[in-house]
Each structure stands twice: as structure tokens, then as C-alpha cells.
Amino acid sequence: MAKHETPLLDQLESGPWPSFVSDLKQEAAARAKNEKKVEYQIPQDVVEDLLGVLELSYKDGTTHWKHGGIVGVFGYGGGVIGRYCDQPTMFPGVAHFHTIRVAQPSGKFYTTEYLRQLCDLWELRGSGLTNMHGATGDIILLGTTTPQIEEFFYELTHNMNQDLGGSGSNLRTPADCIGQARCEFACYDTQDLCHTLTNEYQDELHRPAFPYKFKFKFDGCPNCCVASIARSDMSFIGTWKDDIRIDQDAVQGYVKGEFKPNAGAHAGRDWGPFDIQKEVIGLCPTECMKYENGKLTIDNRECTRCMHCIKVMPRALKPGKEKGLSILVGAKAPILDGAQMGSLLVPFVKVDKENGYAEIKEVIEAIWDWWMEEGKNRERLGELIKRQGFQKLLEATNITPVPQHVQEPRTNPYIFWKEEEVEGGWERDVNEFRKHHLR
Amino acid sequence: MAFISSGYNPDKPMENRITDIGPRHFEEFYPEVIKKNKGKWLYHEILKPGVLVHVAESGDEVYTVRCGGARLMSVTHIREICEIADKHCDGHLRFTTRNNIEFMVDNKAKIDPLIKDLESRKFDGGSFKFPVGGTGAGITNIVHTQGWVHCHTPATDASGTVKATLDELFTDFQTMRMPAHLRISMACCLNMCGAVHCSDIAILGFHRKPPMVDHAYLDKMCEVPLAIAACPTAALKPKKIDLDGGTVNSIEVNKNRCMFCGNCYTMCPSLPLADKEGDGIVLMVGGKVSNRISAPKFSKVVVAYIPNETPRWPTMTAQIRNIVEAYAKDARKYERLGEWAERIGWERFFGKTGLEFTHHLIDDFRDPAYYTWRQTTNFKF
Numbered sequence: 001m002a003k004h005e006t007p008l009l010d011q012l013e014s015g016p017w018p019s020f021v022s023d024l025k026q027e028a029a030a031r032a033k034n035e036k037k038v039e040y041q042i043p044q045d046v047v048e049d050l051l052g053v054l055e056l057s058y059k060d061g062t063t064h065w066k067h068g069g070i071v072g073v074f075g076y077g078g079g080v081i082g083r084y085c086d087q088p089t090m091f092p093g094v095a096h097f098h099t100i101r102v103a104q105p106s107g108k109f110y111t112t113e114y115l116r117q118l119c120d121l122w123e124l125r126g127s128g129l130t131n132m133h134g135a136t137g138d139i140i141l142l143g144t145t146t147p148q149i150e151e152f153f154y155e156l157t158h159n160m161n162q163d164l165g166g167s168g169s170n171l172r173t174p175a176d177c178i179g180q181a182r183c184e185f186a187c188y189d190t191q192d193l194c195h196t197l198t199n200e201y202q203d204e205l206h207r208p209a210f211p212y213k214f215k216f217k218f219d220g221c222p223n224c225c226v227a228s229i230a231r232s233d234m235s236f237i238g239t240w241k242d243d244i245r246i247d248q249d250a251v252q253g254y255v256k257g258e259f260k261p262n263a264g265a266h267a268g269r270d271w272g273p274f275d276i277q278k279e280v281i282g283l284c285p286t287e288c289m290k291y292e293n294g295k296l297t298i299d300n301r302e303c304t305r306c307m308h309c310i311k312v313m314p315r316a317l318k319p320g321k322e323k324g325l326s327i328l329v330g331a332k333a334p335i336l337d338g339a340q341m342g343s344l345l346v347p348f349v350k351v352d353k354e355n356g357y358a359e360i361k362e363v364i365e366a367i368w369d370w371w372m373e374e375g376k377n378r379e380r381l382g383e384l385i386k387r388q389g390f391q392k393l394l395e396a397t398n399i400t401p402v403p404q405h406v407q408e409p410r411t412n413p414y415i416f417w418k419e420e421e422v423e424g425g426w427e428r429d430v431n432e433f434r435k436h437h438l439r
Numbered sequence: 440m441a442f443i444s445s446g447y448n449p450d451k452p453m454e455n456r457i458t459d460i461g462p463r464h465f466e467e468f469y470p471e472v473i474k475k476n477k478g479k480w481l482y483h484e485i486l487k488p489g490v491l492v493h494v495a496e497s498g499d500e501v502y503t504v505r506c507g508g509a510r511l512m513s514v515t516h517i518r519e520i521c522e523i524a525d526k527h528c529d530g531h532l533r534f535t536t537r538n539n540i541e542f543m544v545d546n547k548a549k550i551d552p553l554i555k556d557l558e559s560r561k562f563d564g565g566s567f568k569f570p571v572g573g574t575g576a577g578i579t580n581i582v583h584t585q586g587w588v589h590c591h592t593p594a595t596d597a598s599g600t601v602k603a604t605l606d607e608l609f610t611d612f613q614t615m616r617m618p619a620h621l622r623i624s625m626a627c628c629l630n631m632c633g634a635v636h637c638s639d640i641a642i643l644g645f646h647r648k649p650p651m652v653d654h655a656y657l658d659k660m661c662e663v664p665l666a667i668a669a670c671p672t673a674a675l676k677p678k679k680i681d682l683d684g685g686t687v688n689s690i691e692v693n694k695n696r697c698m699f700c701g702n703c704y705t706m707c708p709s710l711p712l713a714d715k716e717g718d719g720i721v722l723m724v725g726g727k728v729s730n731r732i733s734a735p736k737f738s739k740v741v742v743a744y745i746p747n748e749t750p751r752w753p754t755m756t757a758q759i760r761n762i763v764e765a766y767a768k769d770a771r772k773y774e775r776l777g778e779w780a781e782r783i784g785w786e787r788f789f790g791k792t793g794l795e796f797t798h799h800l801i802d803d804f805r806d807p808a809y810y811t812w813r814q815t816t817n818f819k820f
Binding site: 173225 | 440441442443444445446447449452453455456457458459460461462463464465467468469470473477478480481482483484485486487488493501503507508509510511512513514515516517518520521522524525530531532533534535536538540543562563564565566567568569570574575576577582583584585586587588589590591592593596598599602603605606609612614615616617620626629630631632634635636637665668669671700702708713714715716718726728729730731732733735737747749750751772773804805807
């Protein structure tokens with residue numbers, strides 16, 4: 001017998017898509033039954049009360065969670081988000097219901113041994129509810145009480161060799177795409193760069209010293225599967241400089257219909273036979289490809305590496321061999337000044353594991369120095385760039401302006417010349433001027 | 440329930456403390472075939488919806504079976520995932536950026552038993568636990584935020600809107616009939632923790648009533664200057680209020696300037712916005728993050744308001760279905776929703792979807808608004 005009636009939520013149990021309501025009920029029942037005789041450290045009926053408060057929201061159309069209080073682990077300023085219910089008497093099991101963010105491993109691969117250990121710990125010291133994963137990438141553990149936070153952290157670090165993620169005005173837990181682990185398009189090892197920088201910047205991740213949140217995301221290629229270009233203050237997108245590698249025999253394989261175009265992604269509809277002119281050459285945004293006399297040629301100097309041709313014919317075309325990444329900066333969601341996409345700052349940098357990614361770190365640290373000096377409270381990097389101008393970003397990072405930095409040159413001539421750029425400087429004698437120009 | 444100590448001593452928090460160790464190293468978690476062939480993959484193919492093969496230079500193959508699921512999951516559910524991974528995948532699995540679960544096997548013969556096992560598992564309520572799909576030119580899992588399950592600023596629920604939408608679009612999770620892949624994302628307020636602003640279809644919760652002011656508590660709960668500074672449209676100003684025979688420092692809201700972003704409420708709990716009639720859903724379309732063919736794009740608002748019709752948001756799911764079908768019918772192969780809308784023109788988009796164009800859809804927020812108006816005589820009647 002459920003603790004709270006949930007007639008509205010019950011309607012979300014039907015339908016084919018996995019029902020979170022059914023899963024919540026299954027967890028509520030498992031805790032009530034407690035076959036393993038777990039000594040639950042937070043209320044046994046926590047999930048029942050979560051269902052109850054959620055049903056109330058479905059009824060009255062508003063949330064019943066209050067702002068977070070200051071909760072966390074000693075010495076860290078992030079990783080735990082305080083959460084309190086605004087109807088604690090009705091739902092005492094979730095009166096205190098704090099979130100813990102656990103830094104996910106790069107690439108989000110797991111062993112069952114690790115996940116089971118985490119489940120056991122979270123069942124004992126929390127609600128047993130998670131998000132796999134949160135929007136930024138962390139493993140999110142939903143709901144525990146204040147006294148359990150240090151206990152949880154102690155076991156997490158001592159028994160699982162695992163740390164918390166970021167929250168607040170700090171470096172948020174970086175995230176990456178699957179990369180070279182299982183993708184032929186990846187131009188660098190996203191997992192290694194993500195893991196290395198996450199560890200390098202643990203202090204920035206745990207101890208808020210920034211004006212606001214700061215996100216890194218690592219995409220292995222311009223397809224941007226982890227959406228770095230839209231979602232991260234610094235986005236690291238794999239690319240290449242030299243020629244796309246062509247296997248002409250495999251091109252013929254596609255032309256003759258031996259291989260499915262686009263890796264079979266369109267198999268659910270009859271689009272007719274593959275037409276290389278229409279589907280590849282004709283869709284190339286720079287018109288830099290030709291298919292003549294059974295041979296595919298690419299004018300690589302004109303290619304902007306959009307990867308359409310490579311995606312359509314993955315067996316025939318591969319990114320070049322001189323690989324690296326582009327760095328784009330300043331992406332963010334709309335709050336407050338409107339959404340921003342990342343803007344290109346570093347067109348190409350080699351991804352050099354041997355020297356510990358020194359060139360990449362140099363850019364990161366120059367940006368942080370500038371943002372921490374100039375950024376206002378709760379001003380994202382992208383907003384600072386807009387407020388002070390892209391030129392200031394170039395100065396701060398000591399990067400030379402190149403046409404690649406812009407879509408087009410400015411359409412207004414309101415150039416903020418600096419005094420040192422103007423011959424003779426700005427100091428002039430008005431009396432001398434008046435000798436030649438009467439009042 | 441007796442308190443169980445982890446070994447942590449609150450009197451000496453630094454004793455034996457371990458900090459700043461970061462996440463576990465990813466290599467610990469790689470399946471054998473991934474470890475062996477990392478960086479040496481030649482190509483991949485989608486064998487059928489939800490099933491991929493990646494072929495390496497060594498000749499090795501890894502078969503991936505992708506399953507959808509709710510990102511809100513219990514430890515009971517995760518243990519079931521582990522049971523499956525132990526049975527079929529040598530104890531390995533991964534999650535995708537879009538909250539799918541991927542089970543990997545190194546032999547073609549292992550695929551069918553795995554799929555059979557996955558598809559046989561259902562929740563007591565009748566829904567699938569592990570539907571296979573989410574690949575290629577179809578609709579994959581919806582990334583989303585916390586909503587009413589766990590957040591203090593939402594204007595709608597996240598898990599419920601997503602469940603309702605994916606029930607509606609379920610066949611397109613398991614098929615690949617779209618012109619290109621179609622990414623749907625959900626965020627429950629303008630903060631957009633879900634960063635839905637570059638999605639083919641974005642479901643966004645938002646408020647439509649200015650904050651109420653809890654004068655009796657505001658000055659005790661909040662830093663007045665911080666709350667005022669948080670307003671992007673300068674709709675807030677300090678005000679002394681006569682209350683219960685005394686005077687308190689508080690805030691006055693210029694309601695006509697409010698754009699309902701809720702940023703003030705984030706800074707000050709005494710300025711609540713949430714409201715049953717005020718809150719609801721906006722639909723945005725045509726965004727993308729890939730650089731393929733055209734540059735990444737922001738999503739555009741095409742439905743300004745849909746009420747929160749709990750528990751299944753039928754108006755919202757019908758509108759989404761309508762947009763999906765218009766796109767599927769009319770777009771060219773490889774064309775993303777936003778590319779399609781730009782090619783045919785947004786006036787045609789509204790014609791083909793039958794969505795009503797209202798003044799709410801014309802941008803009036805700062806300079807970028809001007810660049811979205813039409814500065815040409817080229818348009819379609």
C-alpha cells in the first residue's frame with residue numbers, strides 16, 4: 001500500500017517509454033521490503049515522500065523545493081547542492097533532500113563492479129535515486145540529509161577512490177564525447193585530455209574562486225556530439241589541417257551500392273539509390289569536391305571540414321593525418337543576455353600529450369586570469385567578451401588576430417584606436433592649433 | 440536506524456582526509472575490445488535501429504546495442520543494468536551524452552540474445568525498461584533537467600514532459616525514417632541547465648507572471664543590491680515598505696519590464712514567480728550543434744505558450760508530433776529541421792506546420808532582435 005495516493009503520476013506508467021514513475025515505485029517498494037536488511041541512514045520512506053511531493057506539484061502546477069542552503073563537505077565549495085522541501089510536515093522523508101554530484105569518468109564507460117559499489121553506498125546513505133547523468137555530465141545522486149554528506153564523501157574517497165564534481169562558481173565537471181575509444185572520426189583523445197585537465201584543475205573545480213560557473217567540453221570532431229560549441233565556456237573541437245584521405249575503391253563501393261551511405265542511418269525509408277553527385281558533391285558547402293570519370297577529388301585548401309562527405313562515406317573518406325583541435329570560447333544558455341555560441345579563438349593547436357598539453361593550458365590560464373580580474377559577479381566568459389570586446393580577449397591570450405576569427409569584418413567604423421597606435425599620440429596643444437585655426 | 444560511521448571524525452575533519460583525487464581513470468572501465476582498438480577504428484555501420492558495429496584496423500568488431508531510458512533511475516534499476524552487463528557484456532557498459540545506455544559485445548552472435556533479454560524486461564506499469572533504438576536518422580532520447588522532481592525554479596516538470604513526448608514519438612525512437620537525425624531537448628526554466636537552445640526541437644518551461652515580493656522576509660533572506668543587480672532589464676529597484684507599523688527595506692517590481700527569466704528568484708527566495716496559470720511550455724525549433732553542411736544554429740521560438748496540462752501535456756505532444764511530421768514529409772535527405780525551415784523560408788514553415796504566428800514570436804530583446812527582422816523585399820506570399 002503506497003503511502004500517498006498518486007493518481008496523476010500513475011498515468012505516466014502506461015505507454016512504451018521507460019516510466020520514471022514505475023521505477024520510483026519499484027525503489028519505494030524495495031526500500032519498504034528491505035530484503036538485504038540495510039540500515040538505511042536516511043528515512044526508509046524517502047521515495048514514497050518524493051512521489052507524494054511530486055504528485056502535489058502535478059496537482060498544483062508548481063514546484064515544492066526551496067533554494068539550497070549552504071551544505072557541503074569540509075574544504076570544498078561545490079559538489080553538494082542543498083535542497084529542502086517547502087512542505088516538510090506533509091513529506092518528512094524529503095524535508096532535507098540534498099544533491100551530490102560525483103565526477104563521472106571520461107567517456108562514461110563503467111564496470112558493473114563500480115556501479116554496484118556506488119549503488120550500495122547510495123542506498124545506505126541516500127535515497128537510492130540518481131540521474132545517469134546530469135546535464136553537465138556528472139553522476140547525480142538525488143536526496144540525502146546533511147549528516148550523511150561527510151560520511152558519504154569519506155566512503156566515496158576512501159573506498160571507491162572517487163571524488164565529487166563541481167557546482168557553484170567554479171570549474172564544472174568537464175565532459176567529453178566517446179572519442180577515439182569507439183569512434184573513427186575523433187581527431188584527438190578526448191578522454192585523455194578531459195581526464196588530464198579535470199585532474200590538473202581540481203582546485204578550481206572544488207573551490208569556487210571564479211565570477212561564475214565555467215565549463216569545458218571536449219568534442220573529438222566538428223560533429224560536436226557533446227554539444228561543446230553550444231554549452232561550454234571553452235570548447236575543444238577536434239579538427240585536421242591536411243588532406244582528407246580518400247580510398248577510391250571504397251568510393252566505388254558506395255557508388256555501386258555495396259555500402260550503405262551514411263553508415264545506414266537512413267535505412268528506415270526508401271530514399272532511392274545512392275547518388276554521389278546529389279548527396280555528396282551537391283551538398284558540399286564549399287563546392288570543393290568533384291566526381292568525374294569514377295574518381296573523387298577534393299580541393300582540400302577550400303574545405304572547411306564540415307565532415308558531411310566523411311559521414312556519408314565513412315569507409316571511403318577519413319580526416320587527414322595532421323590532427324589537432326580548435327578552441328572556441330564563450331558559449332552559454334540564454335540567461336541573461338541571450339544565448340551565445342562559442343566563438344573561434346584558436347583555429348588550430350596540436351594535442352600534445354607528451355608535454356602535458358602545455359599549449360592548451362596556457363590558453364586556459366590566460367583566459368582565467370583575465371576573467372577573474374575583469375569579470376563581474378555572475379558574468380559568464382561569453383558575456384565578458386561581449387562587454388569588453390573580442391580584441392580584449394585576444395590581448396589577454398596574446399593571440400594574433402586572423403580573418404578566421406570573424407564571419408566578416410565589422411560593418412561600422414567605430415574603431416577604438418589606442419593612443420599608441422596613432423602617430424604622435426593624443427596629447428596636443430590647443431593654442432598651437434589656434435594659431436592656424438582662428439576661434 | 441542506527442547511525443553508521445564511515446570512519447569520518449567530525450572533531451578532526453582533516454584526519455585521513457582524501458581530497459582532489461578527481462574521477463576514476465577511464466581506462467579502468469574500458470571493455471577489452473575498446474582498450475585494444477582505441478584510436479584504430481576504421482568505420483561503423485548501423486545494422487538496424489539501435490544496433491551499431493564498429494570495425495577496427497585489427498579486424499576486431501564491437502557491436503553496440505543502444506537503449507533508451509529515463510535519466511532519473513533508481514539503484515534497483517542500475518543493478519538490473521549491471522545484471523544484464525554481467526550476463527552479456529563481461530561486466531562493462533556505458534552511458535551516452537543523451538542518457539542512453541550502451542551494451543557492447545565483441546561477437547555478432549551475442550547481439551540477438553542480448554536484444555531479446557533487453558526487450559523482455561518491463562516495469563510493472565507496463566512500459567519497457569530497455570527499449571532498443573536511438574540511432575541514425577531517427578529520434579533519440581531527450582536530454583532534460585530536474586523539473587518538479589528536484590529543482591527550485593522550474594516552470595514545468597522535466598521527467599513527465601519527456602515521458603509523454605517519447606511515448607508519442609516512440610516508433611521514431613525505434614525507426615530511422617527522418618531526413619536526418621532529430622534531437623529533442625528539454626529544460627524546465629530559462630536557466631536551461633539542459634542547454635536546449637541548439638536543438639531541433641526544444642521543450643522549455645517558462646514563467647509568465649512577474650515575481651511576487653515577500654516584503655516581510657526579503658531583507659532578512661536576501662542581499663537587496665544583489666537581487667536588483669540580477670535583473671537583466673532593470674525592472675527592480677529598492678523600496679522602503681511600511682509593514683506592521685514599521686518600515687522594511689524591500690524591492691519594487693516594474694512589472695511591465697519583467698521578462699520572467701527568474702534570475703532574481705535565483706538570487707532571492709523572497710521573489711517567487713511560480714504559478715499554475717502563469718507557467719507553461721514554449722516550443723523552439725531548428726537548432727543544431729553539428730558543423731555538418733551548415734554552421735551550428737540556435738533554436739527559434741515557434742509556439743509561445745502551452746499550458747501545463749499534467750500529467751501528459753497532450754497539447755504539447757500534439758504540437759511536437761505535428762512539427763515532426765511536417766519536417767519528415769517535406770525535408771530533403773540529410774537536411775536538419777533548421778536547414779529545412781531556412782530553405783523553404785520561415786513563412787512556409789508556419790504554413791506547412793499550421794502553427795499560428797503571433798507577435799510573441801518576433802524578437803524584441805536587445806540588438807540581436809533587429810537582425811531577425813526581414814531587411815529585404817525577398818519573401819514568399
